[in-house]
Amino acid sequence: MTFDRFLANPEKIRPLYADFPALRGVRVRSINLNWRGPNVALRLDLPIFPEHPPQEWADAGVDTVQCQLRFLAAGTISLSDWSPPATADIETVPCGEPGTIRVTATGDGITLSFTCSDSVLIGHLSAYRSRSDGTDAGRHLFLSRIDARRYTSLPGTDEKTFYERF
Numbered sequence: 001m002t003f004d005r006f007l008a009n010p011e012k013i014r015p016l017y018a019d020f021p022a023l024r025g026v027r028v029r030s031i032n033l034n035w036r037g038p039n040v041a042l043r044l045d046l047p048i049f050p051e052h053p054p055q056e057w058a059d060a061g062v063d064t065v066q067c068q069l070r071f072l073a074a075g076t077i078s079l080s081d082w083s084p085p086a087t088a089d090i091e092t093v094p095c096g097e098p099g100t101i102r103v104t105a106t107g108d109g110i111t112l113s114f115t116c117s118d119s120v121l122i123g124h125l126s127a128y129r130s131r132s133d134g135t136d137a138g139r140h141l142f143l144s145r146i147d148a149r150r151y152t153s154l155p156g157t158d159e160k161t162f163y164e165r166f
Contacts, residue, residue, distance in 0.1 A: 003092055006101065008119040012143075016050040016065065016125070023047070023090035028110055029066065029136060031082065032163050033074075040074045040114055041163065042090075042105065043067070043124075045136070053127065057141055062127035066136060070123065070166060071103060071116040078113050085134055086110035094118070123166035 004010060004020035013020060025047050032041040046065040053062075086109030092101045095115055105112040124147055126140040142148040147162075155162045 003090070003120075006092060006118050006120045008121055010122075012122050012125060013067070015143075016053065021046055021048050023088075025087055025107075026090060027134075028084075028086045028088050028105060030157070030163075031079070031112065033077065034164050036164070037072055038074050040071045040077065040103075040116065042069045042071075043163075044069065044090075049127075054143070057127045060127075060129075060139075060141055062129050062141060064128055064130045064136075066124075066126050066128065066140070067122055068124045068163075068166070070121040071114070072119055072121070073100075073117040074114050076113075076115045079111070081109065081111040083109040088112075121166055124162065 003023055007013070007020065027045040029043040029045065034041065043066065046067065049063055049065060086107065088105040088107035088110045090103065090105045092103050095102050099118050100115055101118045102113065102115050125143040126147070128136055128138060128140045131138070136154065138153060140151065140153050142151060151162070157163060
């Protein structure tokens with residue numbers, strides 16, 4: 001099932017992709033579980049770079065897009081494998097209850113599943129130059145003006161305004 005039909009705020013990614021890329025073989029960078037909501041946020045690298053990136057990104061020579069997906073009203077969470085670096089296929093299927101989906105992220109180093117609202121948020125879009133060791137450290141060019149003013153690289157995991165809010 002196409003993932004973009006569940007995005008509550010697709011206008012954030014439309015400048016980059018006409019069609020949201022299939023979430024196959026994505027690198028899952030982090031998993032954030034938050035009791036407020038409750039929600040699950042996945043920080044991941046999208047599998048393809050946009051065909052027409054912003055000029056700033058083209059000039060900087062970045063080659064990877066990273067974002068956070070926030071799944072609202074999460075429940076029935078099962079995380080049985082988390083061994084980063086993790087690469088996963090992320091799939092969504094409707095549940096029996098209207099307005100609810102089941103999300104699974106399975107692959108090398110990750111086995112995660114949960115139910116949630118069928119309204120998913122995307123945020124904190126950035127681009128960076130991938131390193132040979134696979135890390136995402138270093139300079140990130142954020143798409144959001146607010147993120148761009150606040151950050152030039154990924155903040156520490158204790159930065160609640162980045163990891164817990166959009």
